[in-house]
Amino acid sequence: MADNKKIKFDLRTYMMIIALVSIWIIFSFTTDGSFLTPRNISNLFRQSVFTSMLAIGMVMVIIMGHIDLSVGSIVGLAGGVVAILDVWQGMNPIVSIVITLLLGLILGLWNGWWAAYRKVPSFIVTLGGLLIFRGVLVGITRGTTIGPMSDLFYYLGKGYLSQEVGIIFAAVVGVFLVFVQWRSRKNRLKYNFDVLPLHLAILKIIFSVSLLVVFILVLNAYRGIPIPLLILTVFLAFFIFITNNTTFGRHIYAIGGNADAAKLSGIDIKKITLVVFMINGLMASIGGIFLTSRLNAASVAAGDGAELDAIAACVIGGASLSGGIGKVGGAVVGAIVMASLDNGMSLMNVENFWQSIIKGLILILAVWVDIYTKNKETA
Amino acid sequence: MAEILLETQDIIKEFPGVRALDNVSFKVKENDIHALCGENGAGKSTLIKVLSGVYPTGSYEGKIIFNGEEKSFENIHQAERDGIAVIHQELTLFEELNVAENMFMGNEISNKGFVDWNEMYQETNKWLKKLKLAGVKPTTKVGDLGVGKQQLIEIAKALVKNSKLLILDEPTASLTDNEVELLMDILRDLRAEGVTCIYISHKLKEVFEIADYISVLRDGEYIGGDQKENLTEREVVNMMVGRSIEQMHPKKTKKAGKEILKVNNLNLTNNEGDQLLKNISFDLAEGEILGLFGLIGAGRTEIANTLFGYLQGKKEGEVYLKEKEVDIRSPKEALHQGIALVSEDRKRFGIIPPMSVKENISISFLEKFKKKLVIDQNKEIVKTSELVDQLRIKTSSLNEKIINLSGGNQQKVILAKNLLETPKVLILDEPTRGIDVGAKQEIYELMNQFAEDNMGIIMISSELPEILGMSDRILVMHEGEITKEFDNRNKEISQEEIMVYATGGKIDG
Known part of the structure; x- marks a missing residue:
């Protein structure tokens, strides 16, 4: 049953993200960039x-x-x-x-x-x-x-969170992400499961952390992280954890x-x-x-x-x-x-x-x- | 020499990752009853779907030659128009409509756009007479008829369309013995009138009774076929499973040990006031397989569900587990006390379709993997994959959805789920229903292995050979009561003896 322990790339999970990014790209063209x-x-x-x-x-x-x-x-x-x-x-x-x-x-x-x-x-x-x-x-x-x-x-x-607090927050989240990845990897190794090769794993974590950094920088370029968004993120993380x-x-x-x-x-x-x-x-x-x-x-x-x-x-x-x-x-x-x-x-x-019609469709x-x-x- | 009515040449049908049909070529002679045998997953249903236009031309490779012409059906209607009709395992009748409406569904006799009821009722009567359905009127609601009669209506519906080839997929799955006899008679009559049949069935006894020619499919390949006279049951089974089954029921070496379960004067009355169980008393020992036999409605499943805390109602009597009285009021308590149940209805009470094999196995005992409120998923993988290996469950991975497994493997997953925490008492309600011969034998071997591990096993079954072949002791039930207990250690009990008590002591049963 060796293949059970492999890590699979599941396209469907990423379909939504791909759809979302495509919508953003379309809108950034149709609005001459003011969308982004x-x-x-x-x-x-x-x-x-x-x-x-x-x-x-x-x-x-x-x-x-x-x-x-x-x-x-x-x-x-x-x-x-x-x-x-x-x-x-x-x-x-x-x-x-x-x-x-x-x-x-x-x-x-x-x-x-x-x-x-x-x-x-x-x-x-x-x-x-x-x-x-x-x-x-x-x-x-x-x-x-x-x-x-x-x-x-x-x-x-x-x-909004002030920019400094925003950066500290991002740093904490970044460290946490790295820690979680590292611990899960260590656990899988302990059970002799397959893990990503180390360089790919590092690449993956660099990718997600840079995504986080870009996101925070974009928000900071306006007024900082909106408080409601911050609270949502906490609930989101909590309930993803609960359900999984x-x-x-x-x-x-x-x-x-x-x-x-x-x-x-x-x-x-x-x-x-x-x-x-x-x-x-x-x-x-x-x-x-x-x-x-x-x-x-x-x-x-x-x-x-x-x-x-x-x-x-x-x-x-x-x-x-x-x-x-x-x-x-x-x-x-x-x-x-x-x-x-x-x-x-x-x-x-x-x-x-029209907005209503399009959303329905x-x-x-x-x-x-x-x-x-x-x-x-x-x- | 009879003409060839249907011929397939090198049919290949592929699904992502599986080749369901692999170069299937076979011929069906006109006016034959041609039996098609094979285990679940052998490709029988896929072949039918190709033949009847469910899978349109282009979605498979190969040729279909019907009535001397090459056919490429785009849909079911084209196949029906040319005279191929399929009667599926699950009936497709409208229970709320009457016999005539059902028989002519999609094919109504009309006059200038209006349904011509008189004509339709007259035609229906003609067919009802032909199919010996004397008591049924064209205006009878189909839902009021028994399953056997519904099956015949389904056949009539196919015949109305002037079908030359009738394909019956497991037609007797839910019929009683009398109804099966009737169906056989009618098929013979139809053969006499020139109708050709492809008859698909697990039940070799029936196949040998009715078929002229027997073909076997295995793993998507056409293994072979011959006139019935040239074959034996044993040969067909060997062709189906690809290896010879020395003995269908493996010998059990484990002897019964200490008493593990004792039921004393158990009575159960449901909320409608019907007494479902009357004075049930029996005991079960470690390492023992106790067979529980009875006809439908005898109360076998009720015993299981009561012991498991699932069936609610007014309960009297005592249940002792390892000499300690227990009062089990929910499945949760039962599981924690060490009573496990594999239900008879796998689809309804067993599998959780959208979940993976792993999640289906672990769901009952998730606490086992809990570490500070969180499921330790690595530990879960290790433990469930051990069970998958131990029970030889065939799955592409632990994360495969259970619904994509074959019936036999689904059943093994359900077994695995109940073994995560070794139970004291394992109740198996129809453990081999709807699974193929090979998987059946594996389940029997597992049962012996469980007995070896000191579990007490109650096996409920309506298949007498299974009861006789596997049980140390047999309890026979009739109308909510245990009518007889047999010692079966020497395997000397006959089917007739058991049937006498299952039918309430009347010899004619």
Whole structure:
């Protein structure tokens, strides 16, 4: 079984990145280069943070074979509550944030409880949630827009890390990347598995570190690393780790792959389902806090339809709605693809209705390409 | 001399990395029932798909000559139009529609664009009579018919299209013995009327009963064929597996040891109030293989699922594991107590299709690899690859998706998954269902090896030869009760004795 231990280059994993880079190249031509300016890149990533946050939670729900349509309403309600606590109640911002995050968990708990313990299809549960949570929002805000928010929120939504801190941060991440690679290599050697030849391994790590350096330099050339992007990166890394390296993550994939078999394998399906919905609620409430921060106010329409963007991001990122397949990283790349389309087409002054039509077509196309390549593999 | 109806010349069909058909040339004589045998993965289904236009011309190499003309089918409809009809293993009927609608699906008799119901019902009646389906009306909903009758409707549907060549893919997989007899009679009648059949089946007994000519495929190659009279079952099996199987059921040397499981007066009533198990008492020893036989609905699987904590309902009675009473309420508890179950329905309860071989093996006992909350993936690779080697699972790599493996290898993965933590009691529910002869024997050898490792094995099966060939003791069930226990160490029990008790003590069963 020697070949099990070999390292394989998997084209499909990189397909998304290749697609994203092609989109960027096309836009940099059609916008005479203004797409690839540091300012625009910085904005693009900041814009993608909101959908990315939601997509991280959503992709886990989708991998598990469920769906959550209530995300947009949780965003709205969480954004409204944090604004009420901050503006109307004058609470300490940190306390308001903690309460709002708790609220997100509770809303997720509500969805998850109905879906897992009462066996109501998640489509129905969360469609109900969509209506209920939005209704609560309109009720508690009495339909008004609440703002402006206190300073911390401005920083959360629109702040930047100073350039020096950004470089230190990059250095820490770089060292960490090298360390992780080195340790994984050492472990594989310990088990006598095949590893990349040393020079290739060094080349690979140099490549990823230089990519990181270029990215930080580009962001620093504008104003530095946007705070929302920083926070997103932390969550992204955390949940990639959770889904790839923990039993909890493996169980999510197993449930989505075959729930009956997962149950016979001793997996506590109800508990895992509940927790995944709670995580999704939490991520949605973080999204809500970001949205309110960026807009500096909460409105009753905030987050309307955000769940559909999140689902689209997951699907573009390779997740399958039938469950068992998908990646957290892919979902975030999917969100960046969506944000790039928005951003690029806006720069080109494409009218709004066209933007919507094109995004819809690309969604269908992306899934078709996926199905087509898969059929070719198995037919 | 009969004419040749169908001839293939050097058919080659390749998939990425595999040659599914390798220069297959064979001839089917007109008015013959031509049996096509081969293990799973031998290329039978691929060959049918080539013949029936599922794989269009151009996607394979070689020639198909049908009725004296070279054919290049672009799709199924062209093949059907020329008279080749396939009856697939899984039925393709619409359960919600009636018999006539199904029979003429896609082929409706119409008059100026409107369906001519009278004509259609009349035609349907004609066919129903021919197929001896006296009790069935053209307006009967197909879903209300049994599987056997549905199979016949499927055949009628093919005949309506004036098919000259009928290809039947494992037609008896889900039929009862009586239905099989009926099907055989009808095929003989059709032969008398000039229809030619390609009959694909695992079951050699049936093949020898019905076929005029037997061909064997192995690993995509045409191995050979001859008139039935010139062949024996043993010869066909040898052609199929490519090596001679000295004895289908390897001899077990291990003797039963200490008692490991004891079930005392187990009763189970489901939530609808039906009593599924009545006063079940038995014991199992280390190193023993206990065969559990019964007809469908006898409660065999219910025993397994109750012991494994999967079946919910009102439960009475005691279960002792190593002389300690246990109350198992979930599969998780069962696994931790050392009871493992390989379910009868591999697709539904066994494999997790999108996951790899490695992940499928490790899923039940991931904690074993946990190091500070994290799965030690290197350790996982080492351990799972050991099992892959030990069970001789054929896979291109540990990261191959389980769905791409053959049935027998999938089954071995499911076995491997239950061996990651050596169980005390291993329950195998129909362990060789839907897998080929070679893999079957390997599974039997593994079972003996598990017994050698002191596991107690409960083998549930509806194949009597398997039960008789493998078990030390046999429990026979009927309607939720154990009706008889046999000592089978000397392998002297006959099939008839067991059937008497499986049918509730009536000799006519």
